[in-house]
Amino acid sequence: MKQIRAGKRMTVALGAALLGTAAGAVDVDFGVSYRTGTDVLGAGSLWQQTTARVGVSNVSVLGGTPVAGTLSAGVSNRAVDVGYALGLSLPPLGAVSSRTDLAVTWQGGLRLSSRATGTAGPVALNAGASFFTTSATAVDPLAAWTFAPTDLRNRGVAADLAARYRVNRTLVAVLGGEFGAQNQGFVGIESRRDLTRVLAPSEGDDPTLEPATERTGTLTFRAGARAGRDILGVTGGLTYATEAGLSLGLDALAGRGQTDSGSTGLTYGLTASVTAPDLLGEGSNLRLYSAYEPWRTASAPLRVGAEAILPLGPGELSLDVRGGRNPSGTAGFGARVGYRLPLGGSDAPQDNTP
Amino acid sequence: MKNLLTLSVLALAALSSGAGAQTAQDILNRVDSAQKSAKDVSFRLSGTASLESSAQKIDLTVKSIPAQSVARLQFLAPDALADNVVVADKNEVRQYLFLTNQITVTPVKKAANSAGFGGLDFTQLSNAATLLSQYSVKLLGTTGAAGSRLFQLEATPKGTGSTDKARVWITEAGWRPTRLQLVSSGNKVLADLNVSSYKVNAGLTAAALRALPKDAQIIRQ
Missing domain, CATH: 2.20.50 (Outer Surface Protein A; domain 2)
Structure with missing residues (x-):
């Protein structure tokens, strides 16, 4: 409980510093992950193989303007990250949303990624682009073993595009590409x-x-x-x-x-x-x-994982265990425990945003 | 599409109290009293609507628990919208998009500001009294024998300058709507929809109305 109160104070301080005021519902995220493997920077030291992160998410900013969105930000012993999400929903016709994330590691590496999705009636588009000067595992050590493949190069540019068209009620045509690695x-x-x-x-x-x-x-x-x-x-x-x-x-x-x-x-x-x-x-x-x-x-050839999300107290607990084999042939596994605590603003149940 | 939503709202609105001409008022009062005991209301709207220029097949189900301010619209046609679901309550509007298996979550305040419902407050779907106060309702005609008479009502929006009209047919058997029409100022029928599978007190639960595919990606807006 002490930890939670400290977290609350920290969030309020962080939110206030970022925005002047933190209005509406805000989530505080705590996460600790540990992974094995000799390819981790400074492997062998518990500190280097452990990642602890605290952050806020779902912070409403620029309310009332055309670009009103939600902000997330966090700091870990590996990197500082900030993300901004924008959306417009036009029920029942469709919706448009976008998300941009920036992470800067303490070594000075940078990862910038952006994704936009749009659906209007029978057509949906999903486009993403990223630019990075450090590997995904430098920010999140468990990133290599997600279900969707992760580009594990140390630096580069990547983009992807996918279009879906609903030919009729039961048939959807899909066309897309991945560019980069x-x-x-x-x-x-x-x-x-x-x-x-x-x-x-x-x-x-x-x-x-x-x-x-x-x-x-x-x-x-x-x-x-x-x-x-x-x-x-x-x-x-x-x-x-x-x-x-x-x-x-x-x-x-x-x-x-x-x-x-x-x-x-x-x-x-x-x-x-x-x-x-x-x-x-x-x-x-x-x-x-x-x-x-x-x-x-450019991705881990074998990826295996179990992810669980459980409501606990006012928030939700997440447990991830992931492992696999890396492109170099080395195997490894890791685990992550996280807790998301919603702070005021709304009594609506929270969702597990992937 | 907003016209269509206006219609589905009117269908619910026609179920309870209202204002307008005396005869129309009587009918609405009967509908209202028939509805007073309704914990939940569900029906299917099917027919055609002119979207832009071409006529499209429209088929959707509406489910509502007025006391809990929860309403659900689920599309079966047109194909482009089939399986899309819109759920609204006091706090937020959730939209399930079949094509991308995504759920958008929009706070009610934001949803009301955006153009999706053309200024229509979707959350008022279950607050018929408020809704109908924005319309003048009159009785156009009566057909059928006593006991199963069919009343045709016409609703015109008050004070908006719009000359679009909505026509609602109410059956005496059960005091519920059977057909809806949206008519433009040029007397062109923009939408013509049948009301069927009409049920009250079917034991609907708010949880069932809110249910959306659980493997969908959730996008908060």
Whole structure:
């Protein structure tokens, strides 16, 4: 409790310093992570293998202006970070949102990334760009083993673009590319089948109308191709999701590219994830994932993780265990414990922003 | 689309008290008293609406718990909006976008300022009295035999200078709306929607109305 009060004071001080006033709901984030591995800077010392971060998020700034958004900021023993998110929602037609993050490590390395997404009716666009002079693991030591591949180069520029177009209710066409470490493009389709049950009509309804249905779950099929530097393959995938929130996903790639041994030849990739909300109590979320993608030349070829979020007291506790094999062939694993504490402003339940 | 939302709001609004001409008032009073015991209301709106120039198929379900100020709109058609969900309560408007599997969360204050609902306060969906006070309602005609008469009402927005009208058909059997029309100043029908699967006290819960896909990415705005 003492720690929480200290955190509150710190946040208020930080918020006041940043903005003059901190209005609305603000979250305070505490996180401690530890990872093994000899490729950590100064490996061997507990201090170097441990990362502690304290930050604030969801701070409303510039309220009432066209660029009203939310700010987040934090400091760890590795870096100082600040992020700014902007959004506009036009229900039911669509929404636009963007997010820009900057992190500067104590060694002077810099990582700047920006992402914008927009959805309007049947079209969605997602574009991201980043510039960095230090590796992702210099800021977050566990960054290499996330479900989505992380560009592990020490410096560079990267960009990605993905467009989704809803051809009809069940069919979505996908087109996109990744540029930077391993330039590539992908194209594909997604088809969804609803698992439904029919609802009983009420008295006096027009009998010629189609009966209303309720969804009990969905099956999504994916098929496509990926081509670019050191990769040419076909892709396929399947997701099963229930209305209760349980979601199982499996994706595969087969083609020609970098193999596990580092040579070029027939290769494959396999990613799988399970998401189970409320399994560890109401409001909790559990996700297990594994990804084996030796064809990616700039990311960890093997990534495995378990992530849990549990409501605890006024806030929520997060537990992450991740591991894998790095491009250099070394293996490692790490764990992170975090706590997000909402401070006043709103009595609405908080969400687990990924 | 905002016209469509106006209609769905009117459908709920027509369920309870209102103002206007005496005969229309009587009908609305009956609807109101039929609704007084309603803990929850749900119905389906289906038909066509002219978006820009072309007519589009519209199909959505509306669920509401007025006492808790929770309302949910779920689209089945057009294809571009199918499976999108909008949930509003006193604090925030949540929008689920099927195409990107994202949920946007907008505080009510911000949502009211943005153009999405064309100045219409979506959270008032469950506050019919407030809503109808902004409309003049009159009785256009009555058809059918006693016991199952159908009343046609017309609502005109007060004081906005708009000459767009909304027509609502109310059935005596159950005192509930069966059809909605939005008519432009040139007497062109912009939207024509049937009200079906109409239920009250179906045991809806606020949690069920708020439920959105749990694997969606959440974007706070």
